[in-house]
Amino acid sequence: MYWCKHCDCAYPHGTEGPSEALRKHIRDHHAPPPETGPPVITGWHIVIGLLVLAALAWIGRHIGR
Secondary structure (H helix, E strand, C coil): CCCEEECEEEECCCCCCHHHHHHHHHHHHHCCCCCCCCCCCCCHHHHHHHHHHHHHHHHHHHHCC
16 A cells, blocks of 8 residues: 555555555545636626726715715
């Protein structure tokens, strides 16, 4: 058995050797990082954006007098 420092667990080895066993363990046990794509716009983003626009319009109306 070998010890994985990433997830703090033991993993078995076969005839392939420690480095290949670690690569197989990481491939099987650790999920790959998520694909990076465009940011997701949620309803809260829209609400906050509308509040900011309303605040700017209100400030502009009072300063413009």
